[in-house]
Structures are given as C-alpha cells and as structure tokens.
Amino acid sequence: MAMIESGSSPAELLPGEEQPAASISVLGVAADPDAEEGLGELLAGDPLADADRISVPTVTTPAAAPAHVDAADCVVVGSDLSEDDSLELLETILERDRTVPVVLLAHAPSRAVRDALTELDWTDRLRPAATRSERAHLADRIRTVVGYRRVTAMARRSLAALAHGSDAVAIVAPDGTVEYVNPLFARQFGAAPSEFVGRPWRALFPDAEVSRLAEDAFPSLADGWRWIGDCELRRADGSTFTAQTRIDALDDDSLVFTVSDRPVDED
Template sequence: MTGPSMTPLRAAPASAANQLTVLAIVSDRQWRDQLEAGLDDDDFDVRTTASSTPRSTCLDGVDCLVSEYPMATDDLLERVKERIPDLPVVFLVDESIASTTVIETVRAHQWIDYVRQQESDPPVEHLSHRIHTLIKRRRLEALSRRSLASVELASDAIAIAAPNDDLEFTNRSFAVQFGTDRDDLPGTPWQALFTDESVERLETAAIPTVADGWRWTGSCIGCRTSGETFPVKVRLGGLEDGSLVFAVDTP
C-alpha cells in the first residue's frame, strides 16, 4: 500500500540543544529498545517505530533515518527522497544479505550508507559513526552551496583556478570584466587573462606568497578576449587543495 504523498523540503537542522534527531524503523521490539538505549545520549534524540510506512509528519525535524534492510522498501525510500532529498539514511543490513545488493542501493543515492548487524546486538557504535559522518557531509555540502551562491551574487569579479591552472569557476562580474561569457571561461588557463609581464609577476611574487599561507594584492594588466588590455587590481588567495582564488577590480 502506497503511503501518503510528501511535498519537497530540506532536512531540518538539529534541535536547539544540538542533539541529532534519529528516526529508527525497526520491527523487533527488543532491538528498538537497544537502539534507544545505545544512541539516546547527549548526541542523539531517538524515535522508534515498527512501521515501514511512517506518516509524513514523522519525518519533521528528523536529522537521520535508520531502517532495517530490506524492510525499507523502494517505495519508502522514494517517498523519503521526495519529501527531504538530502535526508541521510542508514540501513541496518543482516549479514545474510549479499553485499552487492546493498552497495548498488548505496551508490544510487548520495545520502545513504549502511552497517552490518549481528544476530545478537545492533551495531550501535558503527551506527553512531555513520550517522555523524553523513550529517557532517550534508552540512558541509549545504555550506558549500551557500558559499557558492554568495560568490555568484557578489559584485566583485571572482574566479577560481584549479591546481592545474585552468579556471574552474567564474562569476558573472569576472566574465564581464574580461569581455566574455562566463560559460566560455572554464578550462581556460588563468595566464591567458593577463599580459606576459603580469603572469611573470603573479607566478614569481603572488603565488609563492599565497603558498606560504598569505594573501597577495597588487596591480596587473588584464587581457580581454578582444585583445584589449586594461589595468586591474588583483587580490589572490589560495585553497587547501592548491586552487587559486582571483578577485579582480578595475581602478
């Protein structure tokens, strides 16, 4: 029987007390009690149910869904993803179930992981680790989306060059500064946007400064796609993976 429809929304943050709310769908009463006892501490607020078709309101305020596998049917999973696309889900998988079956399900969904459960005890320690890892990754991705959105809307001309020197991202202001469409810039070496003299200055003075953990600010000459040159003020920073962040202003 198909459960109630669910309207899309984002996963709610943890409670004001910084506890993570976990909804566990477990058929065995003893296991439900063990999960509640094992996870119900300062980190978790655990809710349990035996129903594989919980009401849509049961997901309100939930940070992670834990469910037996294959008790968690495709229908349940799809309804959860329709309502809260980025809700982390951890499956409790019986040792008798083939790993390939579970791995295929995990690979098909970004926010799903699993733990193997023993006959006698639910794997509380491993489960706690999986929950924390998924929630942390989801929050980091949400932060990255917000950060990227703020860069998109910034009035400053900003570009990010990968460690191989090719541009990976430019906002609209940056593309306008260099007289081109932003879709044409990814894959372009950043050196193509400056005169040879400016490239040499950036490579010998700016980039080593950034590599030492500092930011560099200086004057350069930019090159538009039309061949026109123009003076710019460049602020250069670095990311942990070796990428470069350019912020370019015209005097």
C-alpha cells in the first residue's frame, strides 16, 4: 500500500519521461450524493470540474458503487459515509482491483477504516474540501495518485519487455493500443518507435491474422497460458513477413508481443 505524500510527483518514478495527458474518470461515493454542499456538488463544482483531464461521470451511493468501480480511475469516498459503508466499499475495491486509487475525505477516520486503506495499493486522505483552494488541492491529489498508478503499471510492463531484450518487443496497453516498442521491434517493422505508440495492435497484422489470433491465441491467454506461433506480420510500409510470435498477458490485461526470426520448433 502507498499513501501518497503531499508534494510528490509520479514523474519522479521515471526521471526524464514526459507523462501522457490521459483523462481521469472519477467515481464519487456518498451516503447522499445529491445533498446540498455534499460530494456530488463538490465533484461537479469549480475548480474540480474544470481541472485538466478530470471527469466525474458518476456520483453514487455505496450500494450502487460496485457496478462502477471497474470503470473508475479513482474513487473519492465522501465524508458522510458511515464506518460500515466505508469498510464495505473498501473491501469491494480490494476484491475487484486493489490498485484502483482511493481518496478518502474525512476529518478523523476510525482505526478500522485506516487499516482498510492500508490494504489498497494507492490511497490518499484529505479533510473534506470546502474552499476553492481545498478543491483545487483535491484535484491535484487525484491527478497525483492516479499518475503514480499509471507510471507504476508502465514500469512493470517495461520490465516485462526487458526480460525479452534480445527480441523485438511491443507492449500493448489494456485499451489495445501500443504503448511501447523497443528499438529492435521498430527496426524490424520499419518505422521509428514513436510511430507505433497509440496505434492499435491489430495494425501490426493483416486482417486474416488478426482473426486467427482472436480465435486461437486470445482464448489461451484468457486461460492464463502464453501463446507462441508463426504469424504473418505487417511492416509500416504495408509489406508482410512471417516470424515466430509470442504473446504474454499481464495481470492488468496488458499484452507483450515478442517477435523473433526463430522457427517455432527451435523452442
């Protein structure tokens, strides 16, 4: 568990790397989301609603929150939740995905709630925001805690790529877009590394090969297996070549594609 300290920055985890300006979807959870001066008003109000990259599509009750946790980049827990509701919500997040960042708004949470927070990977605790500066601080803390989670996930995927450093490697984010390719991959596919970032992984294969992978490789990955086979791949100029391709699925649904010239029967 990491309780984020004020003033820290996700960029410190990857010195010299510019962090992508990805949007942040916040789930607010309150006993009474529509209460006057409650969490719903706070998250919809200025300056949080105007904060760069932050959107708040849902503010809901503890009972309805589990249906929205999977789609959230960050959960903000309102100060009006009872201890029991807070503990149940934190337990739900722990069971669904302990890496989802949680920001708890509370003056003095109980020992049980504090202990439950320590079970999660990324958390922060602030007093309920009342002034404009406090709301701006909340927006900053949301960006920070989400940024730490994203940078850590990227670092983990990069380490996975380094484990295959003698081959051409591409890391694909959970949304299906290429997040990183190593120099050997870029040379093999005939373009600069930056030209691959943000493109769908399907662009690396002819359409028929994409369909074959969907039917053959991805069911194996879903069952926890690594897939290896000969694939037809597509270079940046549209030409194709055949190579042994290995696909690994990581815990966060990212994919690692490893491409080599070795025939399958050499492994």
